[in-house]
Amino acid sequence: MAKALTDRCQQILEAIIEEYIATAQPVGSKALTQNQGIKLSPASVRNVMAELEELGYLASPHTSAGRIPTEKGYRFYVDTLLRVSDLDTRQQHQIEMKYRQQGLQMADMLREASRTLSSFSHHTGLVMIPRLKVTVFRHIEFVKLSSRQLLVVFVTQSGLVQNKLVEIDEELTQGDLEKITNYLNQTMSGLSIQEVRAKIVAEMAHEKVLYDHLLRRAFTLSSAALGDEADGDVIIDGTSYFLEQPEFSDLQQMKRIVQAFEQKSMLVDLLDRGTDAQGVQVIIGSETQYHELSGCSLITAAYSGRRGSLGTLGVIGPNRMPYATIIPIVDYTASLISRLLDKENDQET
Amino acid sequence: MAKALTDRCQQILEAIIEEYIATAQPVGSKALTQNQGIKLSPASVRNVMAELEELGYLASPHTSAGRIPTEKGYRFYVDTLLRVSDLDTRQQHQIEMKYRQQGLQMADMLREASRTLSSFSHHTGLVMIPRLKVTVFRHIEFVKLSSRQLLVVFVTQSGLVQNKLVEIDEELTQGDLEKITNYLNQTMSGLSIQEVRAKIVAEMAHEKVLYDHLLRRAFTLSSAALGDEADGDVIIDGTSYFLEQPEFSDLQQMKRIVQAFEQKSMLVDLLDRGTDAQGVQVIIGSETQYHELSGCSLITAAYSGRRGSLGTLGVIGPNRMPYATIIPIVDYTASLISRLLDKENDQET
DNA sequence: TTTGGCACTCAGGCAGAGCGAGTGCTAAAG
DNA sequence: CTTTAGCACTCGCTCTGCCTGAGTGCCAAA
Numbered sequence A, B: 001m002a003k004a005l006t007d008r009c010q011q012i013l014e015a016i017i018e019e020y021i022a023t024a025q026p027v028g029s030k031a032l033t034q035n036q037g038i039k040l041s042p043a044s045v046r047n048v049m050a051e052l053e054e055l056g057y058l059a060s061p062h063t064s065a066g067r068i069p070t071e072k073g074y075r076f077y078v079d080t081l082l083r084v085s086d087l088d089t090r091q092q093h094q095i096e097m098k099y100r101q102q103g104l105q106m107a108d109m110l111r112e113a114s115r116t117l118s119s120f121s122h123h124t125g126l127v128m129i130p131r132l133k134v135t136v137f138r139h140i141e142f143v144k145l146s147s148r149q150l151l152v153v154f155v156t157q158s159g160l161v162q163n164k165l166v167e168i169d170e171e172l173t174q175g176d177l178e179k180i181t182n183y184l185n186q187t188m189s190g191l192s193i194q195e196v197r198a199k200i201v202a203e204m205a206h207e208k209v210l211y212d213h214l215l216r217r218a219f220t221l222s223s224a225a226l227g228d229e230a231d232g233d234v235i236i237d238g239t240s241y242f243l244e245q246p247e248f249s250d251l252q253q254m255k256r257i258v259q260a261f262e263q264k265s266m267l268v269d270l271l272d273r274g275t276d277a278q279g280v281q282v283i284i285g286s287e288t289q290y291h292e293l294s295g296c297s298l299i300t301a302a303y304s305g306r307r308g309s310l311g312t313l314g315v316i317g318p319n320r321m322p323y324a325t326i327i328p329i330v331d332y333t334a335s336l337i338s339r340l341l342d343k344e345n346d347q348e349t
Numbered sequence C: 001t002t003t004g005g006c007a008c009t010c011a012g013g014c015a016g017a018g019c020g021a022g023t024g025c026t027a028a029a030g
Numbered sequence D: 001c002t003t004t005a006g007c008a009c010t011c012g013c014t015c016t017g018c019c020t021g022a023g024t025g026c027c028a029a030a
Helices: A007-023 A029-035 A042-055 A071-081 A089-097 A106-121 A174-188 A193-205 A207-211 A213-226 A239-244 A251-263 A265-273 A323-346 B007-023 B029-035 B042-055 B071-081 B089-097 B106-121 B174-188 B193-205 B207-211 B213-226 B239-244 B251-263 B265-273 B323-346
Strands: A124-128 A137-144 A149-156 A161-167 A234-237 A280-284 A296-305 A308-318 B124-128 B137-144 B149-156 B161-167 B234-237 B280-284 B296-305 B308-318
Touching (some): A007 A029, A007 A042, A007 A071, A089 A106, A089 A323, A106 A323, A124 A239, A124 A265, A137 A174, A193 A213, A265 A308, A280 A323, B007 B029, B007 B071, B137 B213, B161 B213, B251 B265, B265 B296, B308 B323
Antiparallel strands (some): A137 A149, A149 A161, A280 A296, B124 B234, B137 B149, B149 B161, B280 B296, B296 B308
């Protein structure tokens, strides 16, 4: 069953896929022998193609057209045939230049990453904002806006800033706030948000806290501020590249996909899957398990701060994507972002 | 030249436009006399239609099709024929419910507005984020992240929160920061950002400031924080509704528009135009002056806080938009947002 | 095992016919 | 003078049939 393909089969499969990626047209035996470096006659190629179709790597839209790769074909191509090289240094340089300006906050950097991914790949760029729970506590600050309203500003180790408005039912003096702020910053600094949450729960049960009104309020407040996390957000850039893809020229298809993008939850889920993986991940077509995204593939890679993986970024496009050129772009961008986030932390003492 | 149209002409023009808005098909004389409440024979209607075409309100795609409205036709319809009523109370209620949940920050509210506009109008919703310069200073806070990095958190009267990372070249103690914070909050509170900027410039030249190192730093810092304003941002929701419009079924057209949306600058400009106007504004087709947006119309209205206009929101769609139903939606949303922003301020003492 | 030859298939493009919606004009009716 | 009925005409849309060409599968020869 899982009989290995001969070298020749692999060569021809590779040639077909690359031709199809380049032209978006079903590729026939003749075209192959002419354009690609295949040293066989069309007839022989046809035999091989028939075999590859038998095995499920290729399909023919109809009798008198050429062959197109199936998802299984792409999968094999990506897993086995593709040799990815590093991004060439000129492009590395160009990408790096985008982040040169100083004083970029993390959110700006991620936005820029999405734009860069899109414009270098000519497909749609995706960047997931780190989920709160994987980030590390760095600083919390309470700003009193009115007697009943507090603004909680919360900064993570990696430089993500979150604000939250909290209504309070009992006034706090400026002094109280300062005490609370200092206490929390001392206690929580360097812990992951998960640890912080656990600590809050633990401390709340603690005897000392039960009787210290101010302490209790401190925990209640911080718990409110960190409580309901934004359930994942994605920065999308370059949707219009999708409109160039001939495979989605049907308006119904296009609409299906644009709607999926607007909803974001699918993209969040797909990016989430890659968060803990090493290196570049490729999700092809139905592997997404969303029929709204059928015919779409993703190339993703995780980026990380000092304390481990933060989130995922990548590119989404049709199955027929130039994997060979995009994988290095995604790979490089992810490691660049990771490096930049680390550097930002280094400035901290 | 600007000869007034007879009542009958107007009635027929109105009927044609409404029919065309409903069906997206060129409307012929027969269809009019049947479906709409026109009490004339097709032949008479034809005479009138020929006249309206002569005057530039209608056009015929080709001889044997019906007529479609020109931009001039839409303009006349919107200016003269259209009687907009208030949004019916059921819909008012439905919209209001969307903002019921407590603790919404301004940014969340605006995002929700965009979504609501889109889903109620079945077209693309737009909300412009207030520009810094039209907002009123409420509170500033400096958070020391490291010896060289400060996070400036800045809250406007209307509840917009902005963060900015500032690099400093000389360390400040916690005490210094507190002094600066207190001083700025006392001095600047209630001023518009424009006034604040003016004040900074004025004070910097002042003798006292020249010799007070700390004061000078306070002004430098706040100036850096308020300096380069984000040059306008727009929240877009419901792009996929555009894909349903038959007039843009051509992929080239679609791409042109989606790209314009991604760029945002045109939308910012168009929304900007409506910021100081009262009530609902309608921009039709080439009035946008962007050929990228040809065939697109906008319905916008300004929203305001206590201290005057803050920004603009609206809906963008094809020229053939159901103005009669969307104008009340935009109008109501703008006033609702204004009311909510005011209420939020009221809680402040 | 490879290759040339050959019959077969089928989508896409093109041309012509017919249809039908809609028009403009004219002449009669109100 | 206005409205309407009638009529010839226009022209885009759709359907049909035909043709072409790319591509296939198979077979027999190299």
